[in-house]
Amino acid sequence: MSDVTSSAFQAQASARPGRRDIGIAKRYAAERRFRAYGVAAILTGVFFLAVLLWTVVSNGYTAFLQTTITLPITFSEKVIDPKNERADNPQKLMAANYPLLVRDALIQELGIDANDRAKVKLATDMISASARTQLRDIVVANPQVIGQTLPVAILAEGNIDSANKGQIDLKADEANRKVKNQQLAWMDQLREKGALTKQFNTGLFTFGASSRPEAAGIGVAALGSFYMMLIVLVLALPIGVAASIYLEEFAPKNRFTDLIEVNINNLAAVPSIVYGLLGLAIFINFAGLPRSASLVGGLVLTLMTLPTIIIATRAALKAVPPSIRAAALGLGASKMQTIFHHVLPLAMPGILTGTIIGLAHALGETAPLLLIGMVAFVVDYPGSPLEPSTALPVQIYMWANEAERAFVERTSGAIMVLLVFLIVMNLGAILLRRRFERRW
């Protein structure tokens, strides 16, 4: 009896709804697995980003310091202008033997016999060749200094700089080493006197190209990049937005506009080097614009950025709710008024984000610039976008090809500067987005 009732009870219990196996545990397990994949993907990304940043920063932070040797330089009239011709011939001051002033000050500081040729050579090798222009600029700017003795902080030669930063393996055999034992001893001597110091490397930001790392900087490249960004912004934003508005709002939907749409999407994926070839053929060979000019670079980058901006703008326009358009049209606003008063302001955050991302992309672009001659050794600042210039990423590319230890750190230093620019631009995009974003 009891068996029968209990089995009946069990049957009843198992038939109760909620006891059915509808795979709840499996579904949760699938969700947990999916989350784990996601976390793993993010961790992988974060790991590689950390490695990248660590490599760049650990290699590059020293580039922001530069070893200088402060020497009491006597601007001797006998050396600079022995015949006292500078009043008639200002050119005289440009061509004077300034390295001799540095040599005299240095051997005096180190107590070297001026007749010991080998030692004098070894000592002057510690000084950057840029000392010539440095002293020349001081004298030309103010000829009154002639005859006076002034302390001048002179750049140390690249290898001395590296040795001072502990980047040269001193255990290596002296013959295989760029910095000799005698020079190391002198460095200690100068350091004790407080003449040899590490200072913030303003030259990294102001100098142009140089074959000597201590005198090389990203100034020219940064200005070139700035010109190009300006050109891209001024050309790509209005052209891109106008094209998108026409295609999205006015153009009839037919085969021809479909073809244009497909082509724009394809252009966004065209390798950037092809744009470089296009620029070379059209802007330089056909239109006759100067080589290496940031104008040509800006035009090429404009072509490259346009599809990105058009795609982003069209997406932003499409995302504006149709009810807003209907409301404006229903009130009797013309199509133009509807777009400019209602649709465009709502699409603005998307358009700006697309534009800034396009600009950031253009700022980091190297390949097309190589083809239009922007991989050039440019020492002087370009006065206009028509003058020869380089760009930040191209400067990084050129430095990465150099062998000296001091160029290695400068390469990483320049990458850090470029990354800071990109971060600032992307932050700007986020801020603009926040600023313009509205609910509807």
Place this chain on the structure above:
Amino acid sequence: MNMMTEAAVEKALDQKMNAVPYKMIGKDVSVFYGEKRALFDVNLNIRENTVTALIGPSGCGKSTFLRTLNRMNDTIDHCRVTGKITLDTDDIYDPQIDVVELRARVGMVFQKPNPFPKTIWENVAYGPKIHGLARSRADLDTIVEQSLQKAGLFNEVKDRLHEAGTGLSGGQQQRLCIARAIAVSPEVILMDEPCSALDPIATAKVEELIHELRANFTIVIVTHSMQQAARVSQRTAMFHLGHLVEENDTDKMFTNPDDQRTQDYIMGRFG
């Protein structure tokens, strides 16, 4: 439908409506979406200062007909309208008629409240501004206030005219949209299921408003709710499968319709 009855009804109606003049006349109106025909030779006249309700099951063409009245169908690709619709004496599909001007005369309120993401003041002032109806900011202020008054919203929002219109409740947003439409001083207001997204209290307020607006405007309203049609309208038109089944005085329509299909629909047998 029997021709005799139709004529008789027409006659009775004319007596009852006391020969209210027609504001808009639709003659043989057909609408095609590409190959698909959505309306079949609809002949429907809209009487002045009257609320005309368009009823019928989903997809019957009532909204399509409504949208032909201010040419909102123009914005849809491949949409073609044939027949003739006049507003007073103007053929609104005449190429000489500017659609912007037409829509300033025939305003529209949509199913979902769609205020602009701007302030309440800007929402109402936008229409008068683009049509140049105000000479000064003070004029504009007056128009905004009067429109909000007429829409029965002014007292609720007078302290926050310069706050976002999207911050209002659904019912208030819909009344804001009505205020926005009447700020342009249209002659006709089209309403496409204006209460379908609102709760019963907000619906009651909007219906009350429609009653009051009738004094100054000609109103055409599409509605799914039979009760609403009965409550707010004087004339009702019943659509089915793209055809106008019956157009009649609302009282008559809901008590003793001429057409069996109207009877069935009102009784809830289909739709």
